[in-house]
Amino acid sequence: MYDLPSEEVGEPGLPDQFHPLQAKLLRLTFQPGNYDPEQVFSAMDLNVYYDENHTRRYKRPDWFGVVGVPRLYENRDLRLSYVVWQEGVSPSLVVELLSPSTQGQDLGQVEAEADGTPTKWEVYEQILRVPYYVVYDRMMEGFRGFELERGATAESPRYVEVEVRENRWWLEGLELGVGLWQGTYENVNRLWLRFYGSSGDWIPTPTEEERQARESAEQREEWERQARESAEQRQEEERQTRESAEQRQEEERRAREAAEERAERFRRLLMENGINPDEI
Known part of the structure; x- marks a missing residue:
């Protein structure tokens, strides 16, 4: 983690004011019901290094959550990035906030690069095998959920889109739900993506x-x-x-x-x- 870069020169920053606020709200309310808070980690706009054979390859989700790892790196330090082969655990949930420049990547609508670097969708689905994937389009005021197909072979896992009912989706493996909440956060009233518990109440x-x-x-x-x-x-x-x-x-x-x-x-x-x- 200390050797790999946490940012690249010339790499664009966050696209707008909404992204950091929304990601922070997700972090504050990400409390899986079946894990100790000290064994839960989440981050926004953090490099996720996923290939030990190509150590410079990474993806940077708008927000992601991991369960079963220490909140602090080696129980002592704040992370500079998330190195999957060192952590030993892939993210459990990834959320991408759609924007015109990233929509194709977020929805798996682009081809892999000529040098063989996989797309964001391929990394989440085929390499990291993130169980739950959410994309939120704040302009359309709706989100889509994708789950790794149950029973899919280890060689070819794939995402299937789930039916989101009443703007809510229960993530059974995390004992946690994600949904759209109309309310005021940071003095801004709008539809926000946030988590709710088994009672149905917003965390x-x-x-x-x-x-x-x-x-x-x-x-x-x-x-x-x-x-x-x-x-x-x-x-x-x-x-x-x-x-x-x-x-x-x-x-x-x-x-x-x-x-x-x-x-x-x-x-x-x-x-x-x-x-x-x-x-x-």
Whole structure:
């Protein structure tokens, strides 16, 4: 990895602003359900060296993901490129973002070069045998998925296009799905390609997780506030109920005392007039 060039002089850079944003969103949400995050690697616009016999040959996917390799090169360093014969594992998924200059290569519509250098499609399909291949046309707002044909012979694997339903495709071998999401990312609202989990929910980015956690905390605080207010309201109602009961008891006591006082005055009046109240 340290000996092979990570870039070529005069090689064009990224074609537009969309490519790096889209690739970053894929990287942030690429979380296969059956692999430890420390055994998952993904990258954008990184050289993939695929032929140990022709070490200068490489392809540079817009984005690719690999499972079963350390997140860091030899568990200690950020990669300069991805050298398949050293890593021992081919990419599990490649995503190409279509543009006019690369569309022919991305869709396998060009012939191999005269010197025998294989096309991008041939490398993904025949040499690396990447299980899942996605091409996204943001201008047409749609993506196509290709999967290595099951049961294909080891000598001649080939891609077959899958049926993408409702802009979603479940990648069974990764326990992960890829689909189109209408939403705002990096303050841009559009259709983005991103991953979703087995629940069908979009896998959140760290920023989205923080926002969700903050919103959950705020919601919990609101629930707690409402609970406190409800408890205070119940206490107030109970206090008012007690006060009403005490007031009724006081009124009843006063009524009894008034009745007793009237009875006593009447008794005295009778006695003053020589009448024994007990004989009435």
